[in-house]
Amino acid sequence: xxxxxxxxxxxxxxxxxxxxxxxxxxxxxxxxxxxxxxxxxxxxxxxxxxxxxxxxxxxxxxxxxxxxxxxxxxxxxxxxxxxxxxxxxxxxxxxxxxxxxxxxxxxxxxxxxxxxxxxxxxxxxxxxxxxxxxxxxxxxxxxxxxxxxxxxxxxxxxxxxxxxxxxxxxxxxxxxxxxxxxxxxxxxxxxxxxxxxxxxxxxxxxxxxxxxxxxxxxxxxxxxxxxxxxxxxxxxxxxxxxxxxxxxxxxxxxxxxxxxxxxxxxxxxxxxxxxxxxxxxxxxxxxxxxxxxxxxxxxxxxxxxxxxxxxxxxxxxxxxxxxxx
Amino acid sequence: xxxxxxxxxxxxxxxxxxxxxxxxxxxxxxxxxxxxxxxxxxxxxxxxxxxxxxxxxxxxxxxxxxxxxxxxxxxxxxxxxxxxxxxxxxxxxxxxxxxxxxxxxxxxxxxxxxxxxxxxxxxxxxxxxxxxxxxxxxxxxxxxxxxxxxxxxxxxxxxxxxxxxxxxxxxxxxxxxxxxxxxxxxxxxxxxxxxxxxxxxxxxxxxxxxxxxxxxxxxxxxxxxxxxxxxxxxxxxxxxxxxxxxxxxxxxxxxxxxxxxxxxxxxxxxxxxxxxxxxxxxxxxxxxxxxxxxxxxxxxxxxxxxxxxxxxxxxxxxxxxxxxxx
Numbered sequence: 001x002x003x004x005x006x007x008x009x010x011x012x013x014x015x016x017x018x019x020x021x022x023x024x025x026x027x028x029x030x031x032x033x034x035x036x037x038x039x040x041x042x043x044x045x046x047x048x049x050x051x052x053x054x055x056x057x058x059x060x061x062x063x064x065x066x067x068x069x070x071x072x073x074x075x076x077x078x079x080x081x082x083x084x085x086x087x088x089x090x091x092x093x094x095x096x097x098x099x100x101x102x103x104x105x106x107x108x109x110x111x112x113x114x115x116x117x118x119x120x121x122x123x124x125x126x127x128x129x130x131x132x133x134x135x136x137x138x139x140x141x142x143x144x145x146x147x148x149x150x151x152x153x154x155x156x157x158x159x160x161x162x163x164x165x166x167x168x169x170x171x172x173x174x175x176x177x178x179x180x181x182x183x184x185x186x187x188x189x190x191x192x193x194x195x196x197x198x199x200x201x202x203x204x205x206x207x208x209x210x211x212x213x214x215x216x217x218x219x220x221x222x223x224x225x226x227x228x229x230x231x232x233x234x235x236x237x238x239x240x241x242x243x244x245x246x247x248x249x250x251x252x253x254x255x256x257x258x259x260x261x262x263x264x265x266x267x268x269x270x271x272x273x274x275x276x277x278x279x280x281x282x283x284x285x286x287x288x289x290x291x292x293x294x295x296x297x298x299x300x301x302x303x304x305x306x307x308x309x310x311x312x313x314x315x316x317x318x319x320x321x322x323x324x325x
Numbered sequence: 326x327x328x329x330x331x332x333x334x335x336x337x338x339x340x341x342x343x344x345x346x347x348x349x350x351x352x353x354x355x356x357x358x359x360x361x362x363x364x365x366x367x368x369x370x371x372x373x374x375x376x377x378x379x380x381x382x383x384x385x386x387x388x389x390x391x392x393x394x395x396x397x398x399x400x401x402x403x404x405x406x407x408x409x410x411x412x413x414x415x416x417x418x419x420x421x422x423x424x425x426x427x428x429x430x431x432x433x434x435x436x437x438x439x440x441x442x443x444x445x446x447x448x449x450x451x452x453x454x455x456x457x458x459x460x461x462x463x464x465x466x467x468x469x470x471x472x473x474x475x476x477x478x479x480x481x482x483x484x485x486x487x488x489x490x491x492x493x494x495x496x497x498x499x500x501x502x503x504x505x506x507x508x509x510x511x512x513x514x515x516x517x518x519x520x521x522x523x524x525x526x527x528x529x530x531x532x533x534x535x536x537x538x539x540x541x542x543x544x545x546x547x548x549x550x551x552x553x554x555x556x557x558x559x560x561x562x563x564x565x566x567x568x569x570x571x572x573x574x575x576x577x578x579x580x581x582x583x584x585x586x587x588x589x590x591x592x593x594x595x596x597x598x599x600x601x602x603x604x605x606x607x608x609x610x611x612x613x614x615x616x617x618x619x620x621x622x623x624x625x626x627x628x629x630x631x632x633x634x635x636x637x638x639x640x641x642x643x644x645x646x647x648x649x650x651x
Contacts, residue, residue: 060452066462
């Protein structure tokens with residue numbers, strides 16, 4: 001199968017959908033050259049640096065029958081549009097009794113690794129998960145981002161596509177033919193029996209590397225990639241933990257009230273899963289500080305495969321003696 | 326001094342009067358029912374400002390779109406919303422415009438181009454600018470109107486949207502209802518310039534100040550702006566100087582620091598009384614005509630209240646419906 005980068009797969013998803021549906025148009029502070037070339041300046045709009053206006057205009061255009069895409073570029077730029085996201089986009093369908101739908105895609109790059117310091121290295125998706133009325137996802141592969149973006153563009157609700165900065169240039173197989181990936185469907189990226197690692201985006205790859213390394217020691221790691229944050233595929237996560245009895249959650253965001261906390265709650269609240277836990281849940285997250293600039297500091301703040309391995313060893317501690325008893 | 330009547334047939338001028346009076350009577354009833362505990366939450370009355378909504382909406386076609394503010398009943402009625410469904414919404418019933426999920430601050434009727442009242446000051450300006458962009462892309466000559474207050478004119482979205490609408494020549498009317506107070510704070514204390522319309526210069530678009538209690542002045546300014554928008558020349562900022570007669574909200578004990586003399590002076594310039602006087606002088610409107618108009622409006626309101634009261638409340642389970650569109 002041919003290979004595309006994560007970013008190429010994303011652009012291809014948008015282009016294919018724009019070819020399919022003339023109601024789709026694209027707004028961002030710089031027009032993406034391949035889209036501009038194919039679709040022209042009417043449908044691929046370079047805008048003023050006006051995220052609040054763009055975010056709100058998408059709502060109005062969607063309510064009038066269009067299917068806008070707003071590319072915030074980096075998630076950090078959307079904070080000036082929080083009223084439009086939280087008070088308007090998330091609520092307008094429900095608050096008006098469902099009288100019309102608002103099909104909108106917002107795109108935002110998240111995550112660190114670029115040594116661009118606190119304002120450009122954020123992973124704040126849990127802030128948005130907390131707001132009722134928004135769907136969102138965070139893919140880890142070119143295949144997933146293409147399929148999820150196509151689903152998002154065809155969805156009749158505001159959807160946020162969080163896209164990992166670290167993965168933009170990463171290649172992976174992407175079929176030529178049309179496909180979509182449904183929301184709320186996790187993907188088991190590697191099957192295993194001893195411990196479940198639920199990881200997002202770049203940390204899916206770190207978890208896979210950790211699993212590979214631990215396999216040499218006879219430790220069998222299952223890596224679950226939720227892909228969609230809202231709706232979250234709790235069932236797949238619970239089933240995996242029921243099988244392994246141990247859970248490590250790896251997230252590039254901080255732990256406090258985060259995605260990792262939500263996954264831990266999904267496990268703890270479910271009697272059948274809770275009963276099968278053989279060890280406390282372990283979270284492997286960024287430290288709860290703004291992301292610093294210097295490589296020494298940034299590397300220390302973010303989790304990686306080594307910390308995932310440490311986390312796995314922690315939940316496995318005492319395994320032999322417990323199982324012998 | 327009221328403006329000369331525009332080139333509108335007498336029955337349309339009488340319709341303007343009827344709509345203004347409907348807004349007033351609707352809100353008098355809403356206020357009374359709110360104080361009686363039949364309407365919940367919060368109610369913001371538009372009384373005194375009716376000429377702005379009706380004057381502007383008279384210049385629009387049904388397919389044109391508007392957005393409103395937290396003080397939204399007037400815009401709904403001016404655009405042709407159904408009184409029954411409005412009242413049912415205030416009463417929190419299933420049959421309301423929002424199935425009882427919105428209340429006074431969130432009435433919308435997309436079917437008539439009323440894109441909603443909005444509980445956030447300046448919250449609707451960007452949304453309706455998107456409707457203006459949609460109208461431009463549709464290419465059928467539609468326009469979109471943002472109603473907002475003097476308070477919103479100090480918020481970021483006002484400036485962002487004027488710039489983008491001017492740059493893209495969007496078919497927009499930005500109608501500032503300057504009632505001189507943002508909640509309890511005087512506009513004079515929060516605006517460096519006395520005229521919001523003067524800010525249009527900074528965006529290279531026309532800025533017009535009109536007497537917002539003079540419905541013909543409002544209508545004529547809106548009409549010119551609509552023509553300009555429909556012909557692809559871009560947006561206009563219209564500032565309507567007006568006054569809200571009642572406190573910021575209908576809550577009992579709501580502080581109202583405004584000078585009573587100021588309020589009385591504005592009440593003497595009642596937009597409804599002014600139009601009534603003019604139509605009595607210039608058309609065949611007489612006592613009988615006024616009485617019949619009042620009777621019809623009160624009957625429609627009684628029917629709306631009866632409809633609301635007879636309508637079921639939502640079931641508790643309906644709280645989870647419409648969370649997402651299918």
